[in-house]
Amino acid sequence: MNTFKLFIGIIFLILTFSVSAQTFTFTAIPDEDESRLVERFSKISDYLAQTLGIEVTYIPVKSYAAAVTAFRNNQVQLAWFGGLSGVQARIQVPGSQALAQGYEDQFFKTYFIAHHSTNITPSENFPNAIKDKTFTFGSKGSTSGRLMPEFYIREHFKQAPEKAFTRVGFSGDHSMTLAQVQAGAYQVGALNYLVWETAVSEGKVDLEKVNVIWTTPDYPDYQWTIRGDADSQYGKGFTQKVQHALLNMKDESLLKRFPRTSFVPASNSDYQAIEDTARAIHLLQ
Incomplete structure (x- = not known):
């Protein structure tokens, strides 16, 4: 029995280490020149790593479609999307959630x-x-x-x-x-x-x-979206931890890189009007 318990304990430690050693990866739509984006999101990567207590990596992509594809294929688990790309990503990965948006993104x-x-x-x-x-x-x-x-x-x-x-x-x-x-x-x-x-x-x-x-009149736009299976990959409550980290990003030097004054909660329903508009002009089938 003691041998069995020791075996179970070793397996538990191995599994715990493998989870903690995982890298959390994110990307962002390339809406500006690449050098500006790398400068911005490298700093965000450092902030998330420190706040979440795991390794965090930013992966640049060459197009909006590539950002959505990377999200769909689980090459990244989190992304800074625009309104439309976020809708596209969440449709392709059921259960995914919009977590946070810049204060200004409510009135873009x-x-x-x-x-x-x-x-x-x-x-x-x-x-x-x-x-x-x-x-x-x-x-x-x-x-x-x-x-x-x-x-x-x-x-x-x-x-x-x-x-x-x-x-x-x-x-x-x-x-x-x-x-x-x-x-x-x-x-x-x-x-x-x-x-x-x-x-x-x-x-x-x-x-x-x-x-x-x-x-134009105002509309909702950019947001952070996380995959629906993040908790199963990184542990129960991980999605909530990520949202908390994003909403508590208070460092003005980080916020200015977006530029945003703060981040506020977001939900998938906030972007229903974007989805409806995209379907109306046949950008979504």
Whole structure:
């Protein structure tokens, strides 16, 4: 009996060690240039590792679709998604949960920007003058750079972007959208308002060449989403521990990297409107 108990004890220790030695891995949609993202999320990785007491690794990806795929395949267990990519990920991994969003993500918006050569002036009303111009979205999977601007374009022009504009592009990320419109490669574009505001504050925008011409109504956007099987992988209550760590991220230097003033609780139901919009314009089947 003592031998049996010793055997069971050894097995328990082995299992406990293997669980504690696991690496918790996360990624983020590539909505800005890679160097900025690596700088931001390397610091977040350090914070989570210290708070959760396990090894945490950030894995960069090349596209929004790649972030969703990595989540689906359990290559990552947590992800900083946009509204649409989060919906896509949770559909593909049942039981997954939106845990936290930036305070600002409850009231997110898209800026439509135009090159000065268009002579389009800022307005509170949808800018009908953008019709028959060249237009660039961000990533095809972006909420603020594609889903919401396309929704309003279709709503106002009653036709697809390919019909409303002389040329339509997908820059890949918000920073590139800004660069392309500022350079005149596209006359008009749509991007995440925080990327614009950050670039302006850092002196990276030539306001003589490009300006904001319209702001969409608010909508919910970015969030942290965790896989539904996280507790079975890392132990009972792990999901709650991760949420607690995210909500208690108070270090201003970390928050400024997003940039967000704080993180607040999020739930899957917060993004039902995003899912409904995506289905309405056939970005979700």
